[in-house]
Amino acid sequence: MDRTHLLAQVRQAVSDAGAAILEVYAHPSRFDTEIKADDSPLTAADRAANRIIETALHELTPEIPILSEESAQAPWSERRHWTRCWVVDPLDGTKEFLKRNDEFTVNVALVENHRPTLGVVYAPALGRWFYAARDGGAWRQDGQKMPVRVEVCEKIADRPWQVVGSRSHNTPEVDAFVERLGDAELVAMGSSLKLCLVADGSADVYPRLGPTSEWDTCAAQAVVEEAGGQVLDAMTGQPLSYNARETLLNPHFICCARPNPAWFPAVQSQAAATEAAG
Structure with a gap:
């Protein structure tokens, strides 16, 4: 699998989902919020983003099942045999979305043999991307700026x-x-x-x-x-x-x-x- 090529295609799908989220975000009267069984909120933006991402992933990799927060979950008797799957949160931080503090994301990951090998995190209201594919490094991009490779760092000695x-x-x-x-x-x-x-x-x-x-x-x-x-x-x-x-x-x-x-x-x-x- 060419994860670099796949990453670019996934980012496009996530960008489209982010645009749909922002369209709802710009009109609070359209939030149309429901409360799910676990007491977490569900909005029109969650549903729109989920449709866009699932449609794109089915077209890109019809052979890979999708595990999304906003879709019915396959039973464990079926999932236990999956060696690969997509893991999707079409709108992570719905409470932040409802508070309008911009700190919500679209999350899409590819899992192979139970480990994430590709991941895209996009904060559409901030215009901020984080993305990675195995052996390709981790990257951050803000707006139209060039992507910058990111790395964790050890604690700075004189800083709390x-x-x-x-x-x-x-x-x-x-x-x-x-x-x-x-x-x-x-x-x-x-x-x-x-x-x-x-x-x-x-x-x-x-x-x-x-x-x-x-x-x-x-x-x-x-x-x-x-x-x-x-x-x-x-x-x-x-x-x-x-x-x-x-x-x-x-x-x-x-x-x-x-x-x-x-x-x-x-x-x-x-x-x-x-x-x-x-």
């Missing part, structure tokens, strides 16, 4: 830890983690852009000690890993895998350049306490 937290889903566990680090600053961000802050070296660590689904992280994980970073299960220290279990919920995780003894035990203890309470 830059810890990314969710703008809409922060938890006491994350606050406790920041407090335990001591010299740390919390950087709030919405959607999968949180992982991308680690990918481009803007932040040191993103501990997620709350619920997420596979489509929330898959595309951004492809970017983080090609940038030299890691997205690790907080309990096992192993990279997050996709379509590898019946549940589509991620375990608690940590996104970082690499594990650091200053924080990894804290993440494990917080994750264990949260899981025990839940």
